[in-house]
Amino acid sequence: MTPDAEFGYELLVCRYAELAWHPSEGPRPALVSRQLGTQRRRWDTVVIEVDPTAFERRRALGDRTIGSDQLHVVRGAPAEWTWYRDALPDPGYPWRYVRQAVHRAAGRDLIEERRDGNRIQIRRKRPYPDWVERIVAVENKPDLDRSAADRLADQLEHDVDAGLADEVWLATETTGERVEPALLREMPVEAGILATDFADGVDADAADVAWHPSDLSPADGERRDPETETLRLEIAERAYGKGWRSFHDTMRPDCRHFELRREGRALVPYCAAKEQVPTARECSGSCSEFSPEPPQWRTKGWPIEGGPGKGLKRVLARRRDRERDRVESVE
The missing domain is CATH 1.10.10 (Arc Repressor Mutant, subunit A)
Known part of the structure; x- marks a missing residue:
């Protein structure tokens, strides 16, 4: 089932984008990250469409963000x-x-x-490649009621006007019926609408396009100003180094209750004590249910070196690297 928390929904949207981007125009090689943007605006999900050959050259510069x-x-x-x-x-x-x-x-x-x-x-040592082709911003709102639609309309309008992204989308969860047309009319017409259904987990068919987005890229013969181009590249670099599976950096996988659970083709964090997908704020050392891994888990009788928390981090890192390999291999 779709996690109740918006944080959990955000992770599922990220995984869907990784599996099925572009939702209306067919497969494109892309990296997916989350919670990136500028001082004025932070996007829930960020999709970086890349040139595979140039991306291979970028990978030769290392796996870390270049600040x-x-x-x-x-x-x-x-x-x-x-x-x-x-x-x-x-x-x-x-x-x-x-x-x-x-x-x-x-x-x-x-x-x-x-x-x-x-x-x-x-x-x-080697030229820095022109590896970023397009940047797509996605705002996630599983429950789109009237008040949420009013707030999102302003945010999406800002995204359209700012000119940083080449496309702007809203992802919202369906309830078995079409998304309420009256609410969609609140959105800027340039923004696309993804109607998601993660009831059976995440796969490439878990969303439908309810409204196609406009292409916000500069017209032929025009270019963005150098400051905007630099800012776009800085966002892409952070997406490259961070990815969307970095949630463990702000959570406590070293807690004995922390797990990864499968939602279709996605792995999301799960708190066995509270029986829910926790947010980063909830999954902290101040949580009343926080219980550190016993030292013996990290030193004896456990098949994963460093304890289960370290093992979960390695699982997520391997999945991130596998996705990088897949993007690089796309022709």
């Missing part, structure tokens, strides 16, 4: 040795911070660094 400061360095690093201040565009903040980013990027083997007298020179 905004290092991204400035990696993208601007020249083919030949050059003083870093001549090589990189003016960052708009003191160069000493750029110098620190240069050291960190070199420490991650993203660029090469050397000294020429008292000057730091840099050289790229």
